[in-house]
Amino acid sequence: MQPYGSWAGSREAAAADATTTAPGADRPWEGVAAAWGPEGVPEADGTPLCPPPRAPHQALGNKQLAFQQQLLQMQQLQQQHLLSLQRQGLVSLQPSQASGPLQTLPQAAVCPTDLPQLWKGEGAPGQPAEDSVKQEGLDLSGSATTATSFAAPPKVSPSLSHHTLPNGQPTVLTPRRDSSSHEETPGSHPLYGHGECKWPGCETLCEDLGQFIKHLNTEHALDDRSTAQCRVQMQVVQQLEIQLAKESERLQAMMAHLHMRPSEPKPFSQPVPVSAADSFPDGLVHPPTSAAAPVTPLRPPGLSSAPLHSGGPARRRSSDKFCSPISSELAQNHEFYKNADVRPPFTYASLIRQAILETPDRQLTLNEIYNWFTRMFAYFRRNTATWKNAVRHNLSLHKCFVRVENVKGAVWTVDEREYQKRRPPKMTGSPTLVKSMISGLSYGALNASYQAALAESSFPLLNSPGMLNPGSASSLLPLSHDEVGAPVEPLPSNGSSSPPRLSPPQYSHQVQVKEEPAEAEEDRRPGPPLGPPNPSTAGPPEDRDLEEELPGEELS
Protein backbone atom coordinates (compact mmCIF):
# COMPACT_ATOMS: atom_id res chain seq x y z
CA MET A 1 0.00 0.00 0.00
CA GLN A 2 0.96 3.57 -0.39
CA PRO A 3 -1.09 5.37 2.14
CA TYR A 4 0.10 8.89 1.74
CA GLY A 5 3.03 8.54 -0.47
CA SER A 6 1.67 10.63 -3.24
CA TRP A 7 0.52 13.46 -1.14
CA ALA A 8 2.85 16.06 -2.45
CA GLY A 9 2.18 15.33 -6.02
CA SER A 10 -1.47 15.18 -5.42
CA ARG A 11 -1.44 18.45 -3.72
CA GLU A 12 0.24 19.98 -6.67
CA ALA A 13 -2.24 18.43 -8.94
CA ALA A 14 -5.01 19.67 -6.78
CA ALA A 15 -3.57 23.10 -6.83
CA ALA A 16 -3.35 22.98 -10.55
CA ASP A 17 -6.88 21.85 -10.67
CA ALA A 18 -7.92 24.69 -8.51
CA THR A 19 -6.11 27.01 -10.79
CA THR A 20 -8.07 25.81 -13.67
CA THR A 21 -11.37 25.62 -11.96
CA ALA A 22 -11.33 29.10 -10.63
CA PRO A 23 -9.70 31.14 -13.28
CA GLY A 24 -9.26 34.74 -12.74
CA ALA A 25 -11.30 35.14 -9.66
CA ASP A 26 -8.36 34.67 -7.40
CA ARG A 27 -5.90 36.80 -9.17
CA PRO A 28 -5.51 40.06 -7.51
CA TRP A 29 -3.76 41.63 -10.39
CA GLU A 30 -6.34 40.88 -12.98
CA GLY A 31 -8.50 43.67 -11.93
CA VAL A 32 -5.47 45.81 -11.92
CA ALA A 33 -4.49 44.64 -15.31
CA ALA A 34 -7.95 45.32 -16.45
CA ALA A 35 -7.21 48.95 -16.07
CA TRP A 36 -4.85 48.72 -18.95
CA GLY A 37 -5.67 49.57 -22.39
CA PRO A 38 -5.14 47.21 -25.23
CA GLU A 39 -1.57 48.26 -25.57
CA GLY A 40 -0.70 48.06 -21.99
CA VAL A 41 -1.37 51.69 -21.34
CA PRO A 42 -3.35 52.11 -18.21
CA GLU A 43 -6.47 54.06 -18.23
CA ALA A 44 -6.33 55.29 -14.75
CA ASP A 45 -9.37 57.00 -13.40
CA GLY A 46 -11.10 56.31 -16.60
CA THR A 47 -9.00 58.79 -18.43
CA PRO A 48 -6.87 57.30 -21.12
CA LEU A 49 -3.29 58.18 -20.76
CA CYS A 50 -1.90 59.40 -23.95
CA PRO A 51 1.56 58.20 -24.71
CA PRO A 52 3.79 61.07 -23.87
CA PRO A 53 6.35 62.45 -26.19
CA ARG A 54 9.75 60.93 -25.91
CA ALA A 55 12.36 62.52 -23.73
CA PRO A 56 10.42 65.36 -22.29
CA HIS A 57 13.31 66.65 -20.31
CA GLN A 58 11.90 70.07 -19.83
CA ALA A 59 8.84 68.68 -18.20
CA LEU A 60 10.63 66.17 -16.10
CA GLY A 61 10.34 68.09 -12.91
CA ASN A 62 6.66 68.55 -13.25
CA LYS A 63 6.17 64.98 -14.11
CA GLN A 64 8.12 63.82 -11.13
CA LEU A 65 6.01 66.01 -8.97
CA ALA A 66 2.90 64.66 -10.55
CA PHE A 67 4.22 61.18 -10.10
CA GLN A 68 4.78 61.72 -6.44
CA GLN A 69 1.35 63.19 -6.12
CA GLN A 70 -0.06 60.20 -7.82
CA LEU A 71 1.79 57.94 -5.48
CA LEU A 72 0.48 59.78 -2.50
CA GLN A 73 -2.97 59.62 -3.86
CA MET A 74 -2.52 55.96 -4.46
CA GLN A 75 -1.42 55.36 -0.95
CA GLN A 76 -4.51 57.01 0.36
CA LEU A 77 -6.67 55.06 -1.98
CA GLN A 78 -4.99 51.89 -1.04
CA GLN A 79 -5.47 52.46 2.61
CA GLN A 80 -9.09 53.18 2.05
CA HIS A 81 -9.16 50.14 -0.06
CA LEU A 82 -7.76 47.98 2.61
CA LEU A 83 -10.29 49.19 5.08
CA SER A 84 -12.99 48.39 2.67
CA LEU A 85 -11.50 45.01 2.07
CA GLN A 86 -11.45 44.30 5.72
CA ARG A 87 -15.02 45.32 6.08
CA GLN A 88 -16.00 43.21 3.19
CA GLY A 89 -14.10 40.34 4.61
CA LEU A 90 -16.16 40.63 7.70
CA VAL A 91 -19.30 40.56 5.78
CA SER A 92 -18.68 38.13 3.06
CA LEU A 93 -15.85 35.96 4.10
CA GLN A 94 -17.62 32.73 4.56
CA PRO A 95 -19.42 32.31 1.33
CA SER A 96 -16.19 32.38 -0.50
CA GLN A 97 -14.75 29.93 1.88
CA ALA A 98 -17.49 27.55 1.23
CA SER A 99 -15.85 26.61 -1.94
CA GLY A 100 -13.09 25.07 0.00
CA PRO A 101 -9.47 25.78 0.09
CA LEU A 102 -8.66 24.45 -3.26
CA GLN A 103 -10.86 26.53 -5.37
CA THR A 104 -9.30 29.59 -4.01
CA LEU A 105 -5.84 28.44 -3.41
CA PRO A 106 -3.93 31.59 -3.05
CA GLN A 107 -0.97 30.14 -4.74
CA ALA A 108 -2.93 30.53 -7.85
CA ALA A 109 -3.42 34.10 -6.93
CA VAL A 110 0.16 34.88 -6.26
CA CYS A 111 1.81 32.92 -8.92
CA PRO A 112 4.19 35.41 -10.37
CA THR A 113 4.47 33.57 -13.60
CA ASP A 114 1.09 34.78 -14.63
CA LEU A 115 1.94 38.37 -14.29
CA PRO A 116 3.38 38.92 -17.71
CA GLN A 117 0.26 37.75 -19.41
CA LEU A 118 -1.77 39.98 -17.26
CA TRP A 119 0.37 42.91 -18.02
CA LYS A 120 -0.31 42.33 -21.62
CA GLY A 121 -3.86 43.27 -21.00
CA GLU A 122 -5.29 39.82 -20.71
CA GLY A 123 -7.33 40.83 -17.78
CA ALA A 124 -10.96 41.32 -18.28
CA PRO A 125 -11.06 44.40 -20.46
CA GLY A 126 -13.45 47.00 -19.46
CA GLN A 127 -13.90 45.58 -16.05
CA PRO A 128 -13.48 48.35 -13.60
CA ALA A 129 -10.47 47.91 -11.47
CA GLU A 130 -12.50 48.74 -8.48
CA ASP A 131 -14.85 45.89 -9.07
CA SER A 132 -12.15 43.43 -9.62
CA VAL A 133 -10.39 44.57 -6.56
CA LYS A 134 -13.53 44.17 -4.62
CA GLN A 135 -13.93 40.74 -5.95
CA GLU A 136 -10.38 40.08 -5.19
CA GLY A 137 -10.93 41.28 -1.73
CA LEU A 138 -13.56 38.69 -1.26
CA ASP A 139 -11.43 36.02 -2.63
CA LEU A 140 -8.51 37.08 -0.66
CA SER A 141 -10.33 36.95 2.54
CA GLY A 142 -12.03 33.81 1.59
CA SER A 143 -9.09 32.10 0.16
CA ALA A 144 -6.86 33.31 2.84
CA THR A 145 -6.21 29.86 3.98
CA THR A 146 -3.18 28.69 5.74
CA ALA A 147 -2.78 26.47 2.82
CA THR A 148 -1.03 29.40 1.40
CA SER A 149 1.33 29.61 4.21
CA PHE A 150 2.24 25.97 4.11
CA ALA A 151 1.66 24.82 0.67
CA ALA A 152 2.28 27.81 -1.41
CA PRO A 153 5.45 29.41 -0.19
CA PRO A 154 7.58 28.00 -2.93
CA LYS A 155 5.34 29.66 -5.39
CA VAL A 156 5.22 33.00 -3.78
CA SER A 157 7.40 35.53 -5.30
CA PRO A 158 10.70 35.54 -3.51
CA SER A 159 10.54 39.23 -3.20
CA LEU A 160 7.40 38.87 -1.25
CA SER A 161 7.86 35.73 0.67
CA HIS A 162 9.80 37.23 3.48
CA HIS A 163 7.84 40.36 3.90
CA THR A 164 6.49 40.52 7.36
CA LEU A 165 3.86 43.01 7.95
CA PRO A 166 2.64 43.98 11.32
CA ASN A 167 -0.64 42.42 11.97
CA GLY A 168 -2.82 43.49 9.23
CA GLN A 169 -1.32 46.90 8.99
CA PRO A 170 -1.50 47.86 5.40
CA THR A 171 1.74 49.60 5.20
CA VAL A 172 2.22 50.85 1.73
CA LEU A 173 5.42 49.21 0.92
CA THR A 174 7.44 50.12 -2.02
CA PRO A 175 8.00 47.04 -4.07
CA ARG A 176 11.36 45.55 -3.63
CA ARG A 177 12.28 46.00 -7.18
CA ASP A 178 11.71 49.66 -6.80
CA SER A 179 13.73 50.00 -3.69
CA SER A 180 16.51 47.84 -4.86
CA SER A 181 19.31 49.18 -6.89
CA HIS A 182 17.86 49.96 -10.17
CA GLU A 183 20.61 49.64 -12.65
CA GLU A 184 23.65 49.53 -10.51
CA THR A 185 23.97 45.83 -10.07
CA PRO A 186 26.69 44.71 -12.39
CA GLY A 187 25.72 41.92 -14.67
CA SER A 188 22.16 41.71 -13.56
CA HIS A 189 19.09 43.78 -13.24
CA PRO A 190 15.84 43.02 -11.55
CA LEU A 191 14.03 43.98 -14.68
CA TYR A 192 16.25 41.97 -16.91
CA GLY A 193 16.24 38.26 -17.16
CA HIS A 194 16.51 35.50 -19.71
CA GLY A 195 17.55 37.99 -22.31
CA GLU A 196 14.46 40.04 -22.22
CA CYS A 197 13.06 43.02 -20.50
CA LYS A 198 10.95 42.17 -17.54
CA TRP A 199 9.17 45.44 -17.53
CA PRO A 200 5.53 44.63 -17.29
CA GLY A 201 4.10 44.07 -20.67
CA CYS A 202 7.35 44.62 -22.48
CA GLU A 203 9.40 41.48 -22.96
CA THR A 204 11.66 43.17 -25.41
CA LEU A 205 14.59 40.97 -26.24
CA CYS A 206 17.93 42.42 -25.24
CA GLU A 207 21.16 40.69 -25.99
CA ASP A 208 23.02 41.94 -23.00
CA LEU A 209 22.62 44.12 -20.04
CA GLY A 210 23.95 47.15 -21.78
CA GLN A 211 21.41 46.88 -24.47
CA PHE A 212 18.79 46.35 -21.87
CA ILE A 213 19.87 49.45 -19.99
CA LYS A 214 19.62 51.39 -23.16
CA HIS A 215 16.24 49.94 -23.81
CA LEU A 216 15.16 50.70 -20.31
CA ASN A 217 16.18 54.30 -20.53
CA THR A 218 14.53 54.83 -23.83
CA GLU A 219 11.39 52.80 -23.63
CA HIS A 220 10.69 52.97 -19.95
CA ALA A 221 11.69 56.47 -19.07
CA LEU A 222 9.84 58.50 -16.55
CA ASP A 223 6.71 59.37 -18.36
CA ASP A 224 3.03 58.95 -17.88
CA ARG A 225 3.05 55.54 -19.35
CA SER A 226 5.78 54.25 -17.11
CA THR A 227 4.28 56.01 -14.18
CA ALA A 228 0.96 54.39 -14.77
CA GLN A 229 2.58 51.05 -15.24
CA CYS A 230 4.38 51.52 -12.03
CA ARG A 231 1.16 52.34 -10.34
CA VAL A 232 -0.40 49.21 -11.59
CA GLN A 233 2.56 47.20 -10.47
CA MET A 234 2.30 48.79 -7.11
CA GLN A 235 -1.27 47.76 -6.89
CA VAL A 236 -0.33 44.26 -7.76
CA VAL A 237 2.29 44.20 -5.09
CA GLN A 238 -0.03 45.88 -2.73
CA GLN A 239 -2.65 43.26 -3.14
CA LEU A 240 -0.11 40.59 -2.60
CA GLU A 241 1.10 42.34 0.49
CA ILE A 242 -2.38 42.54 1.79
CA GLN A 243 -2.92 38.94 1.12
CA LEU A 244 0.29 38.01 2.79
CA ALA A 245 -0.60 40.12 5.76
CA LYS A 246 -3.90 38.37 6.00
CA GLU A 247 -2.31 35.02 5.78
CA SER A 248 0.20 35.91 8.42
CA GLU A 249 -2.51 37.23 10.61
CA ARG A 250 -4.53 34.14 10.21
CA LEU A 251 -1.60 31.94 10.88
CA GLN A 252 -0.79 33.78 14.05
CA ALA A 253 -4.32 33.50 15.21
CA MET A 254 -4.34 29.83 14.46
CA MET A 255 -1.12 29.21 16.24
CA ALA A 256 -2.24 31.24 19.17
CA HIS A 257 -5.41 29.31 19.31
CA LEU A 258 -3.81 25.93 19.05
CA HIS A 259 -1.52 26.71 21.87
CA MET A 260 -4.51 27.78 23.89
CA ARG A 261 -3.11 31.15 24.49
CA PRO A 262 -5.53 33.99 24.65
CA SER A 263 -6.47 34.26 21.10
CA GLU A 264 -5.29 37.36 19.46
CA PRO A 265 -7.85 39.55 17.90
CA LYS A 266 -8.82 38.46 14.50
CA PRO A 267 -9.05 41.65 12.60
CA PHE A 268 -9.63 39.92 9.38
CA SER A 269 -12.98 38.43 9.19
CA GLN A 270 -13.93 35.52 11.37
CA PRO A 271 -17.53 36.43 11.00
CA VAL A 272 -18.40 33.68 13.35
CA PRO A 273 -21.56 34.37 15.18
CA VAL A 274 -20.55 34.91 18.70
CA SER A 275 -23.38 33.05 20.22
CA ALA A 276 -22.69 30.00 18.23
CA ALA A 277 -18.96 30.05 18.35
CA ASP A 278 -18.59 30.70 22.00
CA SER A 279 -21.26 28.60 23.46
CA PHE A 280 -20.62 25.07 22.55
CA PRO A 281 -21.91 22.55 24.92
CA ASP A 282 -18.58 20.89 25.15
CA GLY A 283 -17.03 24.01 26.51
CA LEU A 284 -14.20 23.87 24.10
CA VAL A 285 -12.68 26.83 22.51
CA HIS A 286 -13.62 26.15 19.01
CA PRO A 287 -11.57 27.43 16.23
CA PRO A 288 -13.07 29.86 13.88
CA THR A 289 -14.76 28.35 10.99
CA SER A 290 -12.62 30.15 8.58
CA ALA A 291 -9.64 28.38 9.97
CA ALA A 292 -11.08 25.10 8.97
CA ALA A 293 -9.92 25.27 5.47
CA PRO A 294 -6.42 26.20 6.33
CA VAL A 295 -5.95 23.39 8.70
CA THR A 296 -6.44 20.70 6.21
CA PRO A 297 -3.35 21.32 4.21
CA LEU A 298 -1.43 21.08 7.40
CA ARG A 299 -1.94 17.42 7.37
CA PRO A 300 0.59 16.29 4.87
CA PRO A 301 3.63 16.60 7.08
CA GLY A 302 2.00 14.63 9.80
CA LEU A 303 0.55 12.08 7.53
CA SER A 304 3.70 11.52 5.71
CA SER A 305 5.47 10.60 8.86
CA ALA A 306 3.00 9.07 11.21
CA PRO A 307 1.00 6.43 9.50
CA LEU A 308 3.47 4.97 7.16
CA HIS A 309 4.23 1.97 9.19
CA SER A 310 2.39 -1.23 8.91
CA GLY A 311 -0.64 0.00 10.66
CA GLY A 312 -1.97 1.71 7.65
CA PRO A 313 -2.83 5.22 6.84
CA ALA A 314 -5.84 5.73 8.91
CA ARG A 315 -4.58 4.61 12.22
CA ARG A 316 -4.89 7.85 14.04
CA ARG A 317 -7.53 9.78 12.34
CA SER A 318 -9.75 11.81 14.45
CA SER A 319 -12.30 9.21 14.88
CA ASP A 320 -15.87 9.91 15.49
CA LYS A 321 -15.24 9.58 19.15
CA PHE A 322 -14.85 13.26 19.22
CA CYS A 323 -15.09 14.14 15.62
CA SER A 324 -18.30 12.78 14.38
CA PRO A 325 -19.62 15.92 12.77
CA ILE A 326 -17.78 15.29 9.64
CA SER A 327 -20.51 17.06 7.82
CA SER A 328 -19.14 20.44 8.66
CA GLU A 329 -15.64 19.38 7.94
CA LEU A 330 -16.70 17.99 4.65
CA ALA A 331 -18.71 21.02 3.86
CA GLN A 332 -15.76 23.22 4.48
CA ASN A 333 -13.17 21.10 2.83
CA HIS A 334 -15.31 19.47 0.28
CA GLU A 335 -13.30 20.72 -2.61
CA PHE A 336 -10.10 19.86 -0.91
CA TYR A 337 -10.92 16.26 -0.28
CA LYS A 338 -12.44 16.06 -3.65
CA ASN A 339 -9.27 17.04 -5.36
CA ALA A 340 -6.45 16.31 -3.01
CA ASP A 341 -5.31 12.82 -2.51
CA VAL A 342 -5.63 13.09 1.21
CA ARG A 343 -7.25 10.60 3.36
CA PRO A 344 -10.14 12.09 5.25
CA PRO A 345 -9.55 12.02 8.97
CA PHE A 346 -12.66 10.09 9.69
CA THR A 347 -13.48 6.54 10.27
CA TYR A 348 -15.11 4.46 7.67
CA ALA A 349 -18.17 4.27 9.81
CA SER A 350 -18.41 8.02 9.95
CA LEU A 351 -17.98 8.34 6.26
CA ILE A 352 -20.49 5.68 5.47
CA ARG A 353 -22.95 7.28 7.76
CA GLN A 354 -22.34 10.63 6.20
CA ALA A 355 -22.82 9.21 2.77
CA ILE A 356 -26.09 7.66 3.73
CA LEU A 357 -27.40 10.65 5.57
CA GLU A 358 -26.57 13.00 2.81
CA THR A 359 -29.10 11.35 0.64
CA PRO A 360 -32.67 12.49 0.83
CA ASP A 361 -33.99 9.09 1.69
CA ARG A 362 -31.17 8.19 4.02
CA GLN A 363 -30.35 5.03 2.29
CA LEU A 364 -27.78 3.92 -0.17
CA THR A 365 -26.83 0.80 -1.92
CA LEU A 366 -23.36 -0.43 -1.49
CA ASN A 367 -22.46 0.72 -4.91
CA GLU A 368 -23.83 4.15 -4.19
CA ILE A 369 -21.73 4.28 -1.09
CA TYR A 370 -18.76 3.44 -3.21
CA ASN A 371 -19.64 6.19 -5.58
CA TRP A 372 -19.98 8.65 -2.76
CA PHE A 373 -16.56 7.78 -1.52
CA THR A 374 -14.98 8.20 -4.88
CA ARG A 375 -16.93 11.29 -5.64
CA MET A 376 -16.15 13.02 -2.40
CA PHE A 377 -12.59 11.95 -1.87
CA ALA A 378 -9.82 11.74 -4.31
CA TYR A 379 -8.10 9.43 -1.94
CA PHE A 380 -10.68 6.75 -2.49
CA ARG A 381 -10.22 6.77 -6.18
CA ARG A 382 -7.39 4.43 -5.72
CA ASN A 383 -6.79 1.38 -3.60
CA THR A 384 -10.33 0.47 -4.31
CA ALA A 385 -9.96 -3.07 -3.17
CA THR A 386 -8.75 -1.96 0.20
CA TRP A 387 -11.28 0.61 1.14
CA LYS A 388 -14.18 -1.10 -0.49
CA ASN A 389 -13.45 -4.09 1.56
CA ALA A 390 -13.27 -1.87 4.57
CA VAL A 391 -16.57 -0.34 3.71
CA ARG A 392 -18.22 -3.68 3.45
CA HIS A 393 -16.51 -4.77 6.59
CA ASN A 394 -17.78 -1.77 8.45
CA LEU A 395 -21.25 -2.11 7.12
CA SER A 396 -21.44 -5.61 8.36
CA LEU A 397 -19.59 -5.09 11.55
CA HIS A 398 -21.33 -2.11 13.00
CA LYS A 399 -24.81 -2.47 14.23
CA CYS A 400 -25.53 1.08 13.32
CA PHE A 401 -25.65 0.12 9.69
CA VAL A 402 -28.76 -1.67 8.77
CA ARG A 403 -29.29 -3.50 5.62
CA VAL A 404 -32.77 -3.20 4.29
CA GLU A 405 -34.22 -5.06 1.41
CA ASN A 406 -35.64 -2.59 -0.94
CA VAL A 407 -37.60 -2.91 -4.09
CA LYS A 408 -34.57 -2.33 -6.15
CA GLY A 409 -32.36 -4.40 -3.93
CA ALA A 410 -30.57 -4.07 -0.69
CA VAL A 411 -29.89 -0.66 0.67
CA TRP A 412 -28.03 0.42 3.72
CA THR A 413 -29.39 2.77 6.28
CA VAL A 414 -28.10 4.23 9.48
CA ASP A 415 -29.44 3.47 12.87
CA GLU A 416 -28.66 6.74 14.48
CA ARG A 417 -29.34 5.45 17.92
CA GLU A 418 -26.88 2.68 17.50
CA TYR A 419 -24.45 5.07 16.04
CA GLN A 420 -24.71 7.30 19.03
CA LYS A 421 -24.32 4.36 21.30
CA ARG A 422 -20.90 3.63 20.11
CA ARG A 423 -19.71 7.09 20.86
CA PRO A 424 -18.73 7.66 24.42
CA PRO A 425 -20.47 10.84 25.45
CA LYS A 426 -17.67 11.62 27.83
CA MET A 427 -15.53 12.60 24.92
CA THR A 428 -17.35 15.77 24.20
CA GLY A 429 -16.05 18.51 26.30
CA SER A 430 -13.96 16.31 28.47
CA PRO A 431 -10.63 17.62 29.66
CA THR A 432 -9.12 14.57 28.13
CA LEU A 433 -10.14 15.74 24.75
CA VAL A 434 -8.77 19.15 25.35
CA LYS A 435 -5.54 17.66 26.54
CA SER A 436 -5.33 15.41 23.59
CA MET A 437 -5.88 18.35 21.35
CA ILE A 438 -3.15 20.31 22.97
CA SER A 439 -0.73 17.49 23.26
CA GLY A 440 -0.67 16.88 19.59
CA LEU A 441 2.76 17.96 18.59
CA SER A 442 3.16 16.59 15.18
CA TYR A 443 1.29 18.15 12.39
CA GLY A 444 -0.73 15.05 11.98
CA ALA A 445 -1.78 14.85 15.54
CA LEU A 446 -2.28 18.52 15.74
CA ASN A 447 -4.31 18.49 12.68
CA ALA A 448 -6.35 15.58 13.76
CA SER A 449 -7.16 17.22 17.01
CA TYR A 450 -7.81 20.46 15.33
CA GLN A 451 -10.09 18.89 12.88
CA ALA A 452 -11.84 17.17 15.66
CA ALA A 453 -12.50 20.48 17.20
CA LEU A 454 -13.31 21.91 13.86
CA ALA A 455 -15.78 19.28 13.16
CA GLU A 456 -17.55 20.09 16.33
CA SER A 457 -17.72 23.72 15.54
CA SER A 458 -20.43 23.31 13.07
CA PHE A 459 -22.78 25.97 14.19
CA PRO A 460 -20.89 28.82 12.69
CA LEU A 461 -20.87 26.94 9.53
CA LEU A 462 -24.54 26.58 9.52
CA ASN A 463 -25.02 30.25 9.77
CA SER A 464 -23.52 30.76 6.41
CA PRO A 465 -25.52 29.12 3.72
CA GLY A 466 -22.65 29.21 1.38
CA MET A 467 -20.74 26.86 3.54
CA LEU A 468 -23.06 24.05 2.93
CA ASN A 469 -23.22 21.99 -0.11
CA PRO A 470 -26.59 22.28 -1.61
CA GLY A 471 -27.09 18.61 -1.74
CA SER A 472 -26.04 17.97 1.77
CA ALA A 473 -27.36 20.94 3.57
CA SER A 474 -30.51 19.29 4.64
CA SER A 475 -28.73 16.47 6.26
CA LEU A 476 -25.87 18.44 7.54
CA LEU A 477 -27.82 20.72 9.65
CA PRO A 478 -29.42 18.26 11.96
CA LEU A 479 -26.34 16.18 11.85
CA SER A 480 -24.23 18.92 13.08
CA HIS A 481 -26.61 19.58 15.80
CA ASP A 482 -26.61 16.17 17.22
CA GLU A 483 -22.99 15.66 16.73
CA VAL A 484 -21.83 18.66 18.53
CA GLY A 485 -22.31 16.66 21.60
CA ALA A 486 -25.84 17.31 22.45
CA PRO A 487 -27.65 14.26 23.60
CA VAL A 488 -29.46 12.40 20.99
CA GLU A 489 -32.93 13.54 20.77
CA PRO A 490 -35.35 10.99 21.99
CA LEU A 491 -36.73 9.18 19.08
CA PRO A 492 -40.37 8.56 18.71
CA SER A 493 -41.29 5.40 20.40
CA ASN A 494 -43.29 4.03 17.56
CA GLY A 495 -42.27 6.24 14.73
CA SER A 496 -45.72 6.20 13.24
CA SER A 497 -46.69 9.63 14.34
CA SER A 498 -45.33 11.28 11.27
CA PRO A 499 -45.28 8.92 8.37
CA PRO A 500 -43.60 11.22 5.91
CA ARG A 501 -40.82 11.83 8.33
CA LEU A 502 -38.33 9.31 7.46
CA SER A 503 -35.63 9.28 9.96
CA PRO A 504 -37.16 8.69 13.35
CA PRO A 505 -39.22 5.73 12.26
CA GLN A 506 -36.32 4.51 10.32
CA TYR A 507 -34.08 4.64 13.29
CA SER A 508 -36.51 3.01 15.58
CA HIS A 509 -37.01 0.25 13.19
CA GLN A 510 -33.37 -0.19 12.67
CA VAL A 511 -32.91 -0.69 16.29
CA GLN A 512 -35.38 -3.45 16.05
CA VAL A 513 -33.66 -4.98 13.15
CA LYS A 514 -30.34 -5.04 14.76
CA GLU A 515 -31.27 -5.68 18.31
CA GLU A 516 -33.60 -8.50 17.63
CA PRO A 517 -31.51 -11.13 16.04
CA ALA A 518 -34.35 -13.44 15.27
CA GLU A 519 -36.22 -10.81 13.39
CA ALA A 520 -33.09 -9.52 11.86
CA GLU A 521 -32.27 -12.85 10.46
CA GLU A 522 -35.65 -13.05 8.94
CA ASP A 523 -35.61 -9.77 7.19
CA ARG A 524 -32.04 -9.91 6.22
CA ARG A 525 -32.24 -12.22 3.34
CA PRO A 526 -35.72 -13.11 2.45
CA GLY A 527 -36.95 -9.86 1.15
CA PRO A 528 -38.95 -6.99 2.46
CA PRO A 529 -38.94 -6.61 6.18
CA LEU A 530 -42.10 -7.21 8.08
CA GLY A 531 -42.54 -3.71 9.22
CA PRO A 532 -41.15 -1.39 6.63
CA PRO A 533 -38.61 0.73 8.35
CA ASN A 534 -39.86 3.77 6.61
CA PRO A 535 -42.17 4.56 3.84
CA SER A 536 -39.46 5.39 1.47
CA THR A 537 -37.65 2.18 1.95
CA ALA A 538 -40.48 0.06 0.80
CA GLY A 539 -42.24 2.61 -1.25
CA PRO A 540 -41.63 3.68 -4.77
CA PRO A 541 -38.88 6.12 -5.48
CA GLU A 542 -41.38 8.87 -6.06
CA ASP A 543 -42.07 9.01 -2.39
CA ARG A 544 -38.58 10.13 -1.68
CA ASP A 545 -39.18 13.38 -3.38
CA LEU A 546 -41.71 14.24 -0.82
CA GLU A 547 -39.33 13.51 1.94
CA GLU A 548 -36.66 15.46 0.30
CA GLU A 549 -38.73 18.53 0.56
CA LEU A 550 -39.06 18.22 4.25
CA PRO A 551 -36.68 20.64 5.85
CA GLY A 552 -34.82 19.59 8.89
CA GLU A 553 -36.58 16.37 8.97
CA GLU A 554 -33.95 14.62 10.91
CA LEU A 555 -33.76 14.87 14.62
CA SER A 556 -35.59 18.07 14.65
Next chain:
DNA sequence: ATACGCGTAAACACGC
Protein backbone atom coordinates in the same frame (compact mmCIF):
# COMPACT_ATOMS: atom_id res chain seq x y z
C1' DA B 1 -1.51 -5.63 31.21
C1' DT B 2 -5.79 -5.36 29.36
C1' DA B 3 -9.82 -4.01 26.67
C1' DC B 4 -11.44 -1.58 23.04
C1' DG B 5 -11.82 0.76 18.56
C1' DC B 6 -10.18 0.94 14.15
C1' DG B 7 -8.11 -0.38 9.71
C1' DT B 8 -6.58 -3.96 6.87
C1' DA B 9 -6.38 -8.41 4.84
C1' DA B 10 -8.35 -12.52 3.81
C1' DA B 11 -11.46 -16.41 3.45
C1' DC B 12 -15.88 -17.84 2.57
C1' DA B 13 -20.74 -17.96 1.04
C1' DC B 14 -24.32 -16.47 -1.89
C1' DG B 15 -26.66 -14.69 -5.97
C1' DC B 16 -26.62 -13.01 -10.63
Next chain:
DNA sequence: TGCGTGTTTACGCGTA
Protein backbone atom coordinates in the same frame (compact mmCIF):
# COMPACT_ATOMS: atom_id res chain seq x y z
C1' DT C 1 -16.67 -18.84 -14.22
C1' DG C 2 -16.38 -14.24 -12.80
C1' DC C 3 -18.01 -10.58 -10.26
C1' DG C 4 -20.43 -8.06 -6.73
C1' DT C 5 -22.16 -8.36 -2.28
C1' DG C 6 -22.17 -9.64 2.45
C1' DT C 7 -20.25 -11.96 6.59
C1' DT C 8 -16.79 -13.33 9.49
C1' DT C 9 -12.26 -13.90 11.42
C1' DA C 10 -7.63 -12.60 12.38
C1' DC C 11 -4.10 -9.43 13.12
C1' DG C 12 -1.63 -5.12 14.21
C1' DC C 13 -1.73 -0.65 16.09
C1' DG C 14 -2.95 3.09 19.17
C1' DT C 15 -5.40 4.64 23.09
C1' DA C 16 -7.78 4.63 27.48
